[in-house]
Amino acid sequence: MRRYHLFIIYGLIAVLFLVVIIQNKQGIHSTVFGEEVTVEAADGQMMTFTIPEPKVRIFALPEEISFAGEPVPLHQSDVMERFEKEIYVNAYWQSNMILLMKRAGKFLPMIEKIFKEQGVPEDFKYLAMAESGLLNVVSPAGARGFWQFMPGTAKDYGLEVSNDVDERYHLEKSTLAAAKYLKAAFGKFGNWTSVAASYNMGIAGIGKRKEEQNQSDYYNLHLVEETSRYLFRILAFKEIFENPVNYGFDLSEDAIYKQPLFRELKVDQNIPNLAQWAIRHNSNYKELKIYNPWLRSSKLNVKKGKDYLIKLPID
Structure with missing residues (x-):
């Protein structure tokens, strides 16, 4: 008789899991994960189970997204696939994303302030994430800081680079220099999407590809893999940061790093x-x-x- 009771209990649990799986496939965000379910057996015994979180989840991606106010043509299959790839690569690199979200509290307010003052769309703050992860990193080619300036470019935009001082590591000054670069690129291309791509490939590089392929739209260009992925990495950061709970991230305000006074x-x-x-x-x-x-x-x-x-x- 006890085996019969257990059979019924496990059957009910299997049904619950089946419902959860069906909801997930249909894009329904179920609320039963992590909840406790209590089942009473025929002999009156109460058994409590916790519905575990799934190890892998398929995300319901947005139907529309934009960069700096410019719509992304997600209706194009290759564009959607490239965007989706970067979402999964970054959302499932949880340790990196959590630390990036925590770290952003220290630096994004200053970046947002400078971009607003300079008339640069706020979405370009995500470009710094794609460039450096909001860390003062050094590239194999010698680019440094959040905005990854090479020495010559840094000096062109007013940054000091010497033995004692390297303002590529100065958040405010390097962000102002980045804003100057972005505005100069906008003067060349007239749209912010191309500006973002040029930050990876250079103004001359993107301009040359547009001329060679007779295309003005970034999304219609055939580019090297790094530049082809570049804007989509930025879009993935934007989507995850603006809708963190949808991708499994729910950091409290206390968990975010802050700068001291x-x-x-x-x-x-x-x-x-x-x-x-x-x-x-x-x-x-x-x-x-x-x-x-x-x-x-x-x-x-x-x-x-x-x-x-x-x-x-x-x-």
Whole structure:
């Protein structure tokens, strides 16, 4: 008799799972995952089960999406497939996405502020994620910082690159330089989608491909794989960040990293020893380097007529 009762119980559980699977295939977001289900056997025994989360889930992708106000032609099968690929690649790289979401709280507010002041669409903040993951990384070719400027391009857009100072690592100044580049590219192409692609391939590179293929639309160009994927990586970050719960991410506000309050110290004289200087200003070398990564040496030489603002956290 007990076997019969267990057979009934397991049968009910199987039915529940079947319903969940059918809902998932139909794009219905079921709410039963993680919920407890209690079943009473014929002998009065109560048994409680928890419906587990599925290990792999098929996402219901949006029917429409845009970049910088420009619609993405998802009705084109290859465009939809490229977008979908980047969604799954990034949504299922959960550790990277969680850390990126947490890290974004420290840096996106400043990026958004500068882009708004410069008249650059806010969607370009996701370009920094595609470039660097909001980390001061170094590419094999020597590009550095959030915006991955090469030394020559950095100097062209007003950034200092020297032994002591590399403003490619300066969030505000490098973001302003990126905004200048993006606006210059917009002046060339007249649409922001091509501007984003040019950040990966160069203004001349995208312009040449458009001319060779007699196409003005990025989505109709045949490009090398990196540039072909580039905008879709940006779109995937945008979609996941704007609809995180749809892709399994539900971070509380407390989980997001934040910058501390800063005090700014104006420096117009040489600093022969930055560690000692930091201690004199009630800080330390570690904090100095964390919050001023553009300081690339253990000292700072200041040219005549030049000055810098160094940030230190307020205790």
